[in-house]
Amino acid sequence: MKRKLTSAKKVGGTLSVPGDKSIAHRAALLSILASEPVVAVNYPDNLDCRASLEAARKFGVVIERNRNTVTFTPPSQLELPADIIIDCGNSATTARLLAGLVAGSNLSVILAGDESLSTRPMKRIIDPLREMGAEVFDQDGHLPLKIEGKKLLPFEYRLPVASAQVKSSLILAALASKCSLTLIEDIITRDHTEIMLAHFGEGLSIREIKPMMIPDPHDPRKKRMSVPEDFKKEIKLASHSVVRGGTVDIPGDISTAAFFMSAAAISGGTLTIENLGLNPTRTSVVEHLKNIGCRVEIRDKNILSGEPRGTVTVTGGPLKARKISGDTTAGLIDEIPIVAIMAAFAEGTTIIRDANELKVKECDRLEATAANLRKMGVKCGLLEDGLAIEGGEERNGADFESFGDHRIAMAFSVAALFLDGPSTIDDDSTVAVSCPEFYNLLETFIQ
């Protein structure tokens, strides 16, 4: 539905956001391979996570929901009618992770998705899965995929794209097939699969490559910095790896919180978010807020189910532009649309590079962001692999398009709070993909 958006005078307060979507997907999908129940505390009720929950149900997992706690009890044996169709909706995480799981199982499954998901690239998982020996029938690199599971071969792979979905797809394939796997990451991506397996599985080992000081061969009195490998991380899964099961306490989703923290950043207000996920592979947005001029305070830090969390207070200030590229862009993969909104209100020109992955998200997020920014009077250039956004103060309300993408809808709904005059968003229902509570939460801290 089209929604009217009005401007806000002040932003501030305390809130908590729904559970982390990435962690929730993994709890639901790993339960299919588990030997004992997986209890997911604070499982979010959004469309993407429902797609993984319903997929698990189709695999015979018994699901009981008590408020926000979902218990996934796995079947004693994986049995499914041949060529059963699983609808992954809009969720690429569901489709890509399940593709791996099925490829290494003894099942034959068809994975389908909505119009947007059917345009998203699947070659990135199909190619390595085929190298492992998987039988995958695709539509020119897209869904629907028909996968005939079989015993896969031990595999070593250096990930050519920085993608936690590809990494996790291969881990699930190896787990399902009980074959060994070595993965090399050049750019570190979110590690929730590894953390969950360390928490309630066995057989995974990780080597993170960190620079170290070694004696200088030319002058042993001196030391010099050395990086022992030309990659960042090695993940090894032994052929005897297992998923047992247990309780996963899911912290608040930092990618959802980013929209609210950014509202505080632009308004100069103070916002506190409790029980927020602070996994270091996800906190680039916190660093970014500090870099552009916000004060960020973190309290009550602790780790539950292997996942760090804490209470984060953001106080906005005059914002300044900052160049974003390389690993930083990868770390902000889901936050670039809202980072672009903050850039529009910052002093100076923000350049975002190395952001080609944004073109293959729920929509082309570079095009969508640029089009909507221009509607509010912002000078925004589309670069070959990013955006150049000229910041400023006078911004007009506009009729925004969501492009069927939840993060575009949320980003421009936040922008609308600070524009001169009313705005609209063409389809507010799309926020339900990751945060159906979005507009209610927004209302709790704007005046």
Ligand code: S3P
């Ligand atoms: C996700 C990984 C990222 C991210 C997506 C969720 C995950 O995608 O953008 O929202 O849960 O593994 P890529 O793996 O395509 O980078």
